[in-house]
Amino acid sequence: MNIAESLAAMPVTDTDLDRYAEVDADSTVADAVRAMNAAGHPAACITSKGLLVGTFTQRDIMMRVIGRSRVWDHPVSDQMTRSLRTLTTEGSVADGLEIMSDWWVRNVPVLDGDDRLAGNVSYYVVMEIIAKLIREHLDDPDVSPEIHHSLTLIDFTGLHTSPAVLVNQNDAVAVAAHHMRARAIGSVMVVDDHHHLVGILTEFDLQTKIGCEHSDLTNIAVSDIMTPDPISFKARAPIAGAIQQMANRGFSHLPLLGESGRPQAVASFRDIATYLETSFAALG
Secondary structure, three states, X not given: OOHHHHHHHOEHHHOOOEOOEEEEOOOEHHHHHHHHHHHOOOEEXXXXXXXXXXXXXXXXXXXXXXXXXXXXXXXXXXXXXXXXXXXXXXXXXXXXXXXXXXXXXXXXXXXXXXXXXXXXXXXXXXXXXHHHHHHHHHHOOOOOHHHHHHHHHOEHHHOXXXXXXXXXXXXXXXXXXXXXXXXXXXXXXXXXXXXXEEEEEEHHHHHHHOOOOOOOHXXXXXXXXXXXXXXXXXXXXXXXXXXXXXXXXXXXXXXXXOOOOOEEEEEEHHHHHXXXXXXXXXXX
């Protein structure tokens, strides 16, 4: 069974569907952010009387909440995403990956036969499954040389990646947040005065380290909340190795370095998922 067939044959109910926080629609935005941080998850499923009415993710927090104290006491239903793509408990992991690729989402709520919330398919879970399948294929002596070559040597030059957006480590968080909102991106690369990569600032950093605790972002330095010394890859590094790192460490963005060793581009989970979703059938 090839990788595409394995994903199609794997029911979502056989995966970890618990990577989310469930928050009542009447909760405040601040309470929702705190619930997500307490659970350690970048997504919340918003329910009313047991029924799913929306989602509230780290992207919603970054775009609508960070540094905007006037919304913190509003109902989370005012700031959640209402237009949803969901799976049923009869769906497969391949179905979830397709939704993530087609709709540019990183979480897909799962509903049971009564339209009640049964869980959430997270991109972390999908990446872990893909990494496991790739390892199994690479360890399988019966895998053809062509497939082995594809899995080990296909590099990032074949992906549609985004140019790296750089901020200095001494810049204010307000500067980084502005870049992320203006471009609707999930991370910025943090460099020193010599443009060497020293960190990465992500939506999850903003969610967990800023949240609804700080309204003035001009007095907080990027270096205070960034993730320092991030794992990075050369642009010609094999994708398979990057997937392993994303699965092992729970990353959604990987800095790509040029020949000079300076940040050149960013590969996001969406970039990789879109590529894999269209390529697995051919790779086997």
